[in-house]
Every structure is written in C-alpha cells, then in structure tokens.
Amino acid sequence: MKWDEFFVTGEPMIYGADISIVLVSLAIIIGLTYFKKWGYLWREWLTTVxxxxxxxxxxxxxxxxxxxxxxxxxxxxxxxxxxxxxxxxxxxxxxxxxxxxxxxxxxxxxxxxxxxxxxxxxxxxxxxxxxxxxxxxxxxxxxxxxxxxxxxxxxxxxxxxxxxxxxxxxxxxxxxxxxxxxxxxxxxxxxxxxxxxxxxxxxxxxxxxxxxxxxxxxxxxxxxxxxxxxxxxxxxxxxxxxxxxxxxxxxxxxxxxxxxxxxxxxxxxxxxxxxxxxxxxxxxxxxxxxxxxxxxxxxSKRNLYGYKSMVVSMVAISFLSFLVWAHHFYTMGTGAMVNSFFSITTMAIAVPTGVKIFNWLFTLRKGKISFTSPMLYAMAFIPIFTFGGVTGVMLAMASADYQYHNTMFLVAHFHYVLIPGTVFGVVAGMHYWFPKMFGFRLNERLAKWAFWLIVVGFNTAFMPLFFLGLDGMTRRTYTYSAATGYGPLNMVATIGAFVCAIGFVVLCYNFYYSFRHSPRDENGDPWDARTLEWSTPSPVPAYNFAKMPIVNSQDAFWYSKKQKVPLYEDGPYEEIHMPSNSGQPVILGIIMFFLGFFLVFSWFIPAIIAGIGVVIMLAVRSFERDHGYHISAKEIAATEQKLRGDTV
Amino acid sequence: MKKKRLLLSLIFISIVMLLSGCDSKLAVLNPKGPVAKTQANTIIFSILMMAFVLIVVYILYIIMLTKYRASKTSDDYEPPHIEGNKWLELTWTAIPVIIVAILSVVTVQTTYAVEKVPAGYEDQKPLVIYASSSDWKWHFSYPEEGIETVNYVNIPTNRPVEFRLYSYGPITSFWVPQLGGQKYAMTDMITKLNLVAEHEGSYLGKNANFSGKGFAKMEFEVQAQSPGDYTKWVNDVKQTAPKLTEQEFNTLLKTDFVGRKSYSSTHLGFAPPPEGDMAGHQHGGDSKTEKDSGSENMDHMNHDMSGMDMSGSSSMEHGH
The missing domain is CATH 1.20.210.10 (Cytochrome c oxidase-like, subunit I domain)
Incomplete structure (x- = not known):
C-alpha cells in the first residue's frame, strides 16, 4: 500500500480536517502539560469506575x-x-x-x-x-x-x-x-x-x-x-x-x-x-x-398517570420490536402473505405507543405545569412524535410502502420519530439532570432560545421532505435536476437545518455560560423533584448514599418531603466498600483500537500481536486480586457534613 | 405556546389540504394506472384515519396545556395523586386496536391486490419484460418481441405488463411512481412487478435503492403508447436497430453511463436471467457443481425446475 492510498487526499475539506485534528490534539497535549493535568486526567477520569x-x-x-x-x-x-x-x-x-x-x-x-x-x-x-x-x-x-x-x-x-x-x-x-x-x-x-x-x-x-x-x-x-x-x-x-x-x-x-x-x-x-x-x-x-x-x-407536580399500563406498554413494545424487521424491505418480493404479517405487527406497535401518549397527557391533567427547559422538550415531543408515529403507521401498510420506500418520505418519518423521541429525550434529560452531574443548572433563558431554534428549525427542515417523497424524490441521491421541481422545498429544508444547527450551537454555548454565571445548587433538589436521585447532594459524593434509603412507595423522595418522614435509615454511618480505579479498561480499549485498525488494513502480523495483547489483558484481569477499598465512617460523616450542612 | 399551537394547526391543515383536497401534482398521488391508483387511495385513506388520531391527541394536548399550567392555578394548589383509571386506559387501548384492525384489513386487501395482475386485466396475456439493472443503467428485454432497450421502455396502454426484475450488481429498486410502487432487483433471483398504464404518456422511472456512485443518474423513461403505436415502434426497432451481441452486452455492463440504446435481439439467450435453474441463491452460483456433488438439501429445490430448457427462448413460455 502506498502512502497516498493510506491517507485520504485530494479534497480541501479533508486537508482541513487533517490540520484541525493535528491542531486540536496538539492543543490538548500542550494544555494538559501546561496546566499539569495529566495526573488528574488519569486518576480522576481515564481510570475511573x-x-x-x-x-x-x-x-x-x-x-x-x-x-x-x-x-x-x-x-x-x-x-x-x-x-x-x-x-x-x-x-x-x-x-x-x-x-x-x-x-x-x-x-x-x-x-x-x-x-x-x-x-x-x-x-x-x-x-x-x-x-x-x-x-x-x-x-x-x-x-x-x-x-x-x-x-x-x-x-x-x-x-x-x-x-x-x-x-x-x-x-x-x-x-x-x-x-x-x-x-x-x-x-x-x-x-x-x-x-x-x-x-x-x-x-x-x-x-x-x-x-x-x-x-x-x-x-x-x-x-x-x-x-x-x-x-x-x-x-x-x-x-x-x-x-x-x-x-x-x-x-x-x-x-x-x-x-x-x-x-x-x-x-x-x-x-x-x-x-x-x-x-x-x-x-x-x-x-x-x-x-x-x-x-x-x-x-406537572403529579405522579405518573397509569404507571402499570406504562410498564405493560413498554414490555409490549419490546416484544413487538423483534417481530417487525421485514417492514424495512417489503419491496424485496417476499410476497403478500409475509408483507401482510409484518404490516400488522408493525401497526400493532402503535397501540402500546398510543397508550403511553394518552397516559402522558393525563399526567398533565389536574397538574401544576411549569415550563422549564426539560419540560419544554417534553411538551414539544408529544405533538411532533405523534406526527412521526402516525406517518410510521402509514409506512407500515405494505401496499402503500411500495410508494414510500427509499424516498424522502421515509427520511422525514424516521427523523420525525428519532429527533423528538431520542434527541429531545436526551436533551431534556441533560437539562434535567445537569445540576445532579455538575452542581448547577443550565441557564433557562439560553436554554429556551436553543429550544425554539431547534424545534422551529427541525420542523422546517423535515416537513418538506414528506412532500418531496410523495413527489418521487429518492433518498441518498446526491443531486437532482431543476426539471424535477424539487428545488424550492429542498431550499426550505436546508434553511431549516441551519436554524436547527444554530439552536444546537446556542445549547452548547449554554454550557460555558452557565459554568461561568449560574448560581450553584445548594440542596441537591433544584426542581423540587420526586425520585431518589434528588435526595443526594449535588455534586453527588463517590459513594452516592451515605445511608440506605428506605422506599415505601413510588416517588419515595416526594412523599418523604410532603409527609416529613425520614428517607434514610437511622443509626450511625458505617464504612462503605468501594471498587478501586483501574487503568486496565482504557489500556484494553487502546489495544482493541489498534487490533481493529490493523485488521482494517489486513496487516495480520501486527493484528495478531494486538490480539495476543487483548488475551493478556483478559488474563491479567482474571488473576488480579483487587478487593477494592473502604471509606471509613469518619470520612463519610465529614463529607456529608460538608455537603449537606447539619441537616442529616 | 400559543404561537406553536397555531403553527402546528397550520402545518396540519396545510397537509390535509395538500394531500387530499386539491388533487395535487405530487407524483405518487397522481396515478396513471390501476396499481398506483390503489396505492394512492390507500395512502389518502390512511392519511384521513391518521388525521383523526392527530386531531384527538392535539385537542387533548391543547386542553391540558392551557388549563393546568402553574400560572393559572393558585399557589397553594396541590395536584392530587391519581393512580390511573382502568376504564379510561382500556378505552385508549381499545380505540387504537380498532383503528389498527381497520387499517390491517385495508392493508392486507390492497397488498394482495397490488401483487396480482390488476383487477379487470386478468384475462389478457401480460406483456413480459425483463428489466435488469447494472451499474448504472437499466436493460429492458422483450422476449416475445425479441428486442432490447437500455434506459427507456415502451409499453402498450391498457395491457398488463409483467416486469421481471434482476440485477447485475448491487440491489436496485425498480420504481415508476405514477404507475405503481417499487420492487427490488437482485442478482440471484427474479422478482415480479405487475403494472398497467391506463393513460398514454411519458413517465419517469428510476432506481430507488442506493447502489453506488452513479445512483442519482439511474433514471429511465416509460413511454406508454396506444397498442397501435406500440406495435409500430416494435417493428421499427426490429428493422432498424442492430443485433445485441454478447460482446456488445458485456461492454454495456462495464460502461457506467450509456444513454439510450435499442437492439433487435435480447441478451436473454447468452446471459440467462436468474430464474428456474439459474436462480443463484437456491443452490449457489455454479449449479452444475452443486448438482454433481449430489447435495441432498439442494435437490428438493431443483425438482420443480428439472427438465426446463435453459435457452433464452424458453423464457417466453412464462408469459401465460
């Protein structure tokens, strides 16, 4: 293999990427050395368990x-x-x-x-x-x-x-x-x-x-x-x-x-x-x-409506999820019988999903809804995801799918479920649990700006694709002629995509802004929330819970707050057994990286050596005696005192 | 939030208008044959059903968000603890079940319908056309007429056409949106697609399944002609176009983009399609060696094909 085959060449964008990769790597190395953070990085992060x-x-x-x-x-x-x-x-x-x-x-x-x-x-x-x-x-x-x-x-x-x-x-x-x-x-x-x-x-x-x-x-x-x-x-x-x-x-x-x-x-x-x-x-x-x-x-300051049916519907979805795979290729010619079977199983998923939507709506009922940033994403999720979901039912119908398959309609559909579903979900979760992770909340004003840019941009980007798909525009096509008439809607979609991207930039800028300006979280429960994680101080100590919580109901933390009953066991602190850090996982990861890299280029001798390295790592772990360490009761008491004041 | 509701209802109304109201120009909803018509009707029907679902959800959503926001309740209001309600939860399980059941009936009926020769055309002998793809073009072989075209296909109106699809490379998908939905073309087996054009005209066809660098250019024209014009065109091609030699065909396969071509013979003779004994995945690419090895589990797949003439002309007999 020649070097010009090894490195990707000939594209200005790739050279740009090359340069930026080298520069960023250099900046990280120099930065870590200058601030003497190598030890910190290794001890606190790379080896952490x-x-x-x-x-x-x-x-x-x-x-x-x-x-x-x-x-x-x-x-x-x-x-x-x-x-x-x-x-x-x-x-x-x-x-x-x-x-x-x-x-x-x-x-x-x-x-x-x-x-x-x-x-x-x-x-x-x-x-x-x-x-x-x-x-x-x-x-x-x-x-x-x-x-x-x-x-x-x-x-x-x-x-x-x-x-x-x-x-x-x-x-x-x-x-x-x-x-x-x-x-x-x-x-x-x-x-x-x-x-x-x-x-x-x-x-x-x-x-x-x-x-x-x-x-x-x-x-x-x-x-x-x-x-x-x-x-x-x-x-x-x-x-x-x-x-x-x-x-x-x-x-x-x-x-x-x-x-x-x-x-x-x-x-x-x-x-x-x-x-x-x-x-x-x-x-x-x-x-x-x-x-x-x-x-x-x-x-909405309410317990979740229909808890049991929420659980049952998720179990049903998980079961059905294994029975629908052929709907990705109705057009393979497996015949009307097979396609009918998979159409029905696919549409059946709409039932448990619908149950969940109605349960969420009825959780809002008689609630006391406050529109914080996590809640905004959740509230955008319901209408947008429902829209994506019903287009999924349309796609599930095999006869009609012959016309949607491989088109922009499909692209629009799966972005309409994955973005409000997954992306809004994790972004809502990130805003919600951010204070638990880092001890301060993200700035709400910036978060709301980001939210509106993302939601408006997203809909502008993907709504036109439904129509382009019905007009016969296939996915994965790198260009189209002006005669097709796909131009204007594509332009709208592109503008939407950029608006959405600006939203994500604002979202990321908010990390920096909030790190500098947000007030630090004092009591570990900034949202007045319901579940056990909010009973810990923020940031959470390594051992999480100094004493074991006692759970008598759903939303145990909420009821301990409302009914003023203690959440934790009585008695003195006891020492806690903790797992010790280890460099082995990161070393194993690096060896696996090289094993993969050598195999990519079919360089088998180095690959075999790396493979032996993996086996050695597994053997080392098998014969290692590591019983972890203990945090003493005294140390726990001091930590808890510092984090919680005198309340516990 | 008010703006958003307005936006959502605007989007929603515009969709319903665009899709059902004004008999739009969108290709899929502008069918020119019975298969595409069945599919367009199925699509419109499902949109109306789904619109009903959306309206219910959106109305509930708007009610909940306007009525129960914190700013509208007193400070000392404590939301109640409500476990759920068996009857309500059963209701919103049962109604979706009914909707899905209705859609299922429609789906199964139409799925069977579009796989078959369209209703009303069963009595006619279908015109068989082998459509094979190679990187990045479409070959159309007419075994009965003994002609072959590249990147365009002419068909008579009001006669069922049975496209037999296969590929000389990556999986492709044969799609003429205004005549009917797509189907894959693969290397090791034939898939069949029944279409009928009821109106004369030129329709865009394309490969819908990504197949590499030239994918975006893999389009063809379907020209639906009156039976008279069609016969005239066939005779024209027979008399004027050159014969398709094996060498010429191999050159075609190797060339990325070739434009339109017409030939007065087909490749089916020297390069038989993957059907019958030639179907690849049932018993390996080289069926002779498989047979010689006498592998038992392969034999049962072959029995129905035994004795079939392997020459290209035999493929004509599949027509009826």
Whole structure:
C-alpha cells in the first residue's frame, strides 16, 4: 500500500480536517502539560469506575459525535439546497450520508442514552454503583475506541460509502473496494461488544441492587425503561455481532456469505441487519420515553398517570420490536402473505405507543405545569412524535410502502420519530439532570432560545421532505435536476437545518455560560423533584448514599418531603466498600483500537500481536486480586457534613 | 405556546389540504394506472384515519396545556395523586386496536391486490419484460418481441405488463411512481412487478435503492403508447436497430453511463436471467457443481425446475 492510498487526499475539506485534528490534539497535549493535568486526567477520569463519571464521559463523547454527525448533515443539506449542485461529488456525498447515519445512531444516540443510564439509574434505585463497575469502564472504553476508529476513516483510508445499512453486494469488496467498509465492520463490532456488556451490567444492577423496599413496581419510569431497553440490547446486539463478523470474513478473508457468487445471499445481510436494526430504534427511544415520563411527572407536580399500563406498554413494545424487521424491505418480493404479517405487527406497535401518549397527557391533567427547559422538550415531543408515529403507521401498510420506500418520505418519518423521541429525550434529560452531574443548572433563558431554534428549525427542515417523497424524490441521491421541481422545498429544508444547527450551537454555548454565571445548587433538589436521585447532594459524593434509603412507595423522595418522614435509615454511618480505579479498561480499549485498525488494513502480523495483547489483558484481569477499598465512617460523616450542612 | 399551537394547526391543515383536497401534482398521488391508483387511495385513506388520531391527541394536548399550567392555578394548589383509571386506559387501548384492525384489513386487501395482475386485466396475456439493472443503467428485454432497450421502455396502454426484475450488481429498486410502487432487483433471483398504464404518456422511472456512485443518474423513461403505436415502434426497432451481441452486452455492463440504446435481439439467450435453474441463491452460483456433488438439501429445490430448457427462448413460455 502506498502512502497516498493510506491517507485520504485530494479534497480541501479533508486537508482541513487533517490540520484541525493535528491542531486540536496538539492543543490538548500542550494544555494538559501546561496546566499539569495529566495526573488528574488519569486518576480522576481515564481510570475511573464511578458510574457518574463514566456517564459524563459517555455524554461528552456523544456531544462530540453530535457535532460530527451534524456537520455531515449540514454538508448534505447544502449540497441538496439547489438543483445540479457541484458542492459535493457523488462519492463524497455517499460517504457523508453513510457516516451521518452510523455516527448519529451508534456513536451519538447510543452513548447519550447509555450516559444517561449511567448517571441516573444507580441513583434512582438507591445503589452505590452499577453491579460491575470495572466492566462498565470496559464498556465505555470499547465504545470510545470503536467511535475513534470509525472517525479515523475520514482521514486515513477513506470513509465507508455503502449507507449505514451497508446492504450487500454493494458493501462487498467488489463494489466497495476501499477499506471504508472494513472500518464499518470493525468499529461497530468493537463498540457493539461494549454495548452488549452494558446490557448485562444494567440488567443485573436493576434486578439485584435496588434499595430496601423498592419493588419493581415502585421503580421510577426511567429505570423501568432502562431495564427493558437492556433486555432488548441483550437479545438484539448478538445478531449484529454475528452479522458484522460474517461481513468481516467476507471482506478480509474472502468468504462468500453475502456476495453474489458461490451461494452468497445478499438478502441474508438485510435480514440480519434489521433483526438487530429495528429493535435498535427502540433501544434508543424507550429510555427517552422514560426520561419524558420522569420530566412530565416532575413538572406537572403529579405522579405518573397509569404507571402499570406504562410498564405493560413498554414490555409490549419490546416484544413487538423483534417481530417487525421485514417492514424495512417489503419491496424485496417476499410476497403478500409475509408483507401482510409484518404490516400488522408493525401497526400493532402503535397501540402500546398510543397508550403511553394518552397516559402522558393525563399526567398533565389536574397538574401544576411549569415550563422549564426539560419540560419544554417534553411538551414539544408529544405533538411532533405523534406526527412521526402516525406517518410510521402509514409506512407500515405494505401496499402503500411500495410508494414510500427509499424516498424522502421515509427520511422525514424516521427523523420525525428519532429527533423528538431520542434527541429531545436526551436533551431534556441533560437539562434535567445537569445540576445532579455538575452542581448547577443550565441557564433557562439560553436554554429556551436553543429550544425554539431547534424545534422551529427541525420542523422546517423535515416537513418538506414528506412532500418531496410523495413527489418521487429518492433518498441518498446526491443531486437532482431543476426539471424535477424539487428545488424550492429542498431550499426550505436546508434553511431549516441551519436554524436547527444554530439552536444546537446556542445549547452548547449554554454550557460555558452557565459554568461561568449560574448560581450553584445548594440542596441537591433544584426542581423540587420526586425520585431518589434528588435526595443526594449535588455534586453527588463517590459513594452516592451515605445511608440506605428506605422506599415505601413510588416517588419515595416526594412523599418523604410532603409527609416529613425520614428517607434514610437511622443509626450511625458505617464504612462503605468501594471498587478501586483501574487503568486496565482504557489500556484494553487502546489495544482493541489498534487490533481493529490493523485488521482494517489486513496487516495480520501486527493484528495478531494486538490480539495476543487483548488475551493478556483478559488474563491479567482474571488473576488480579483487587478487593477494592473502604471509606471509613469518619470520612463519610465529614463529607456529608460538608455537603449537606447539619441537616442529616 | 400559543404561537406553536397555531403553527402546528397550520402545518396540519396545510397537509390535509395538500394531500387530499386539491388533487395535487405530487407524483405518487397522481396515478396513471390501476396499481398506483390503489396505492394512492390507500395512502389518502390512511392519511384521513391518521388525521383523526392527530386531531384527538392535539385537542387533548391543547386542553391540558392551557388549563393546568402553574400560572393559572393558585399557589397553594396541590395536584392530587391519581393512580390511573382502568376504564379510561382500556378505552385508549381499545380505540387504537380498532383503528389498527381497520387499517390491517385495508392493508392486507390492497397488498394482495397490488401483487396480482390488476383487477379487470386478468384475462389478457401480460406483456413480459425483463428489466435488469447494472451499474448504472437499466436493460429492458422483450422476449416475445425479441428486442432490447437500455434506459427507456415502451409499453402498450391498457395491457398488463409483467416486469421481471434482476440485477447485475448491487440491489436496485425498480420504481415508476405514477404507475405503481417499487420492487427490488437482485442478482440471484427474479422478482415480479405487475403494472398497467391506463393513460398514454411519458413517465419517469428510476432506481430507488442506493447502489453506488452513479445512483442519482439511474433514471429511465416509460413511454406508454396506444397498442397501435406500440406495435409500430416494435417493428421499427426490429428493422432498424442492430443485433445485441454478447460482446456488445458485456461492454454495456462495464460502461457506467450509456444513454439510450435499442437492439433487435435480447441478451436473454447468452446471459440467462436468474430464474428456474439459474436462480443463484437456491443452490449457489455454479449449479452444475452443486448438482454433481449430489447435495441432498439442494435437490428438493431443483425438482420443480428439472427438465426446463435453459435457452433464452424458453423464457417466453412464462408469459401465460
């Protein structure tokens, strides 16, 4: 391989990216050295096993990836703004929509959701950490190395270009000869393993580590949604693991699972991909439902309406999510019978989802609604998501889908569910739990500016796409002629996308502004909220709860406040057993990154060495004796005194 | 919030107006054949049903948000604890179930309808056209007429046309929005799409499924002609166009963009489509070796195809 094949060349944008990557890396290294922060970074963050810090790292990564995916989106919208635009060429456009899809789903939505789970779930159930803190760090570092590997493709070797769904035979060596799709299979594989481990970890955490008295049916709705989500992860992600492994064999070792010759079956890839891919959309949307449930309940000062039917409907959704995958390819010619079956199962999902919508509406009833920034996102979610949902029912009808499939109508639909569902969900969650993470609230005025820009921009960007789709504009098309008449609506959509982007810039500026100017949170409960996490001081001490909370009902913290009954056990502080930090997860992540990188380029000797490195790391961990450490009762008393004053 | 409600209702009204009211110019809702018409009717019907759902949700939403905001309640108002209501929750489970049931009936009926030869055309012998895609063009082979075109296809009006789709590369999707919905073309099997054009005219067709660099340019024209004009055109092509040699066809496959072409013979003879014994995924690309190896599980897939003539001309017999 020559160097000019190794580095991506010939595009001014890529050189710009090269330069900015080098400059940012240099700035980080110099900054850390100048401020003598290397030790701090290593001790407090890179080696941490604390669920709160891991959660924060997930969320920061997700925001970075939101920026990357967002720039991709703006480039696409700029190209499509006018007919016959020469802004991007076909190859470049194909790479950008591929990476936009992969980055937004797997490296933005997923880590954002998992970050929220990490920060919030142990606090909501009254636990001191997740069940397997070290494994949790491994999950994060595997995700992170996968994400970095994927992004590296932009400057080294070339980005994947076969769409985020990577349909064969297009994604085979014959039609995608660059290493781009190797990056796809390996980066997704590495981060996917991390996600699978998260699934195991959180199921055990929620089932085994709840505070005394917190029965399953007393859990906050967000925790419920996380439990169900992780069950879906546990069943869905192994399918992705297998599919990606087969893809890697096809591309690196010449097997013929999905190719055009020797019995290879392109349709098998499509099936495997969507058997994972459809549950995946519920993996990213159910936790958002949980966040909205908590936010709506908190800011209408009411308990959640229809708690039981909320739980039952989520279980129903999770079950149905595995029975609908073929609706992604009604047009494959499987026949009217199969298509009818999948149409009905798909439309059936509307029933439990509808139940949830009405329960949220009736939670508002007789409430006392205050329109804080998290609540605004929740209130925008209901009408917009419902709109996206009903277009989903329309798409579910196989006969009509033959006309929507692969068009802008579909693109509009899934953005109309994923953005109000997932993105508004995690953004609402971030505003809501921000004081819990950092000890101060985000500025409300800026947050509301960002909110309105995002909501107006979003609708302007995606509403026109429904009409473009019905007029026959296909997705993933890099240009169109003026004669098609698609120009004006595309221009409107592009303007909307930029308004939306400005909204996200304001949202991010708010971090800086609030860090400088927001008053610090004093009592740990700035929203007058209902669930256990708000009973801890902000920022939360490493051990979360000095004494175990006693739970007698749903929203236990709320009722302890209202009825003035103590939430915590009586008695003196006892020493707390804590897991110790470890550098092994981050080292494992780095080795996995190099293993993936060498495999991408089929450099097998270095890859084998890296593979041995992975085995050694696992062996080291197996023989390691680490019993953690104890925080003494005296130290706890001092910390609690400092954080809570004299009240406890 | 008031502005937003106004915005939402404006958006909503404009959608209903645009989609159902003013018989718009949107291609999918401007059908020129029975298949597309069935689909357009299904779409309009589903929009009306969904509009009903949206109206209910939006009205409830507006009521809740106007009536129960903190600024409208007294400071000492304590919202009550309400667990839920069995009957209400059953109601909003039952009503969606009914809506989904109605939509399901419509979906199943129309899905079967659009897969078949359209009603009223069952008695006619369909015109068989093999439509195969390669990077980045469409080949149309008329086995009965013995002609082949590239990137355009002429069909007679008011006669069912059976497109048999397959691909020489990535999965593509054959779509003529004004005549009917799309279907995939794949390398290892044939998929069938039945269409009828009821009005003369030129309709845009395209590949709807992303297939690489030249995807955006992969369009073709469907010219629906009166039966008389169609026969005349076929005879013209037969007399004036050159024969399609194997060499010429291979050059076509390798060239990215070729424009329009006409030939007075088809590629079906020397490059048979993946149907019958040639269907790839049932028993591997090289069916001979599979057979020689005597693999049992493959044999049962072959039995119905045994004895079939593998020459291109046999494909004519599928027509009836």
């Amino acid at each position: 604390d669920h709160k810090r891991i959660g924060v790292m997930y969320i920061i990564s997700a925001l970075l990836m939101l920026f990357r995916g967002g720039v991709d989106a703006l480039l696409m919208r700029t190209q499509l703004a006018t007919p016959d635009s020469k802004f991007l060429d076909a190859q470049h456009y194909n790479e950008i929509f591929t990476t936009h899809g992969v980055v937004m789903i797997l490296f933005m939505a997923m880590p954002f959701i998992i970050g929220m789970m990490n920060v919030v779930v142990p606090l909501q159930i009254g636990a001191r950490d997740v069940a397997f803190p070290r494994l949790n760090a491994v999950s994060f570092w595997l995700f992170f190395s996968g994400a970095m590997l994927f992004n590296l493709s932009f400057v080294i070797g070339g980005s994947p270009d076969a769409g985020w769904s990577a349909y064969f035979p297009l994604a085979s060596n014959e039609f995608s000869p660059t290493v781009g799709m190797n990056y796809y299979s390996l980066a997704l594989q590495i981060s996917g393993i991390g996600t699978l481990l998260t699934g195991v970890n959180f199921i055990v955490t929620i089932l085994k580590m709840r505070a005394p008295g917190m029965k399953l049916m007393r859990m906050p709705m967000f925790t419920w949604s996380v439990l169900i989500t992780n069950v879906i992860i546990l069943f869905a992600f192994p399918v992705l693991t297998v599919a990606l492994a087969l893809m890697m064999f096809d591309r690196l070792f010449g097997t013929q699972f999905f190719t055009m010759a020797n019995g290879g079956m392109d349709m098998l890839w499509a099936n495997l991909f969507w058997v994972w891919g459809h549950p995946e959309v519920y993996i990213v949307v159910l936790p958002a439902f949980g966040i909205f449930s908590d936010v709506i309940s908190t800011f």
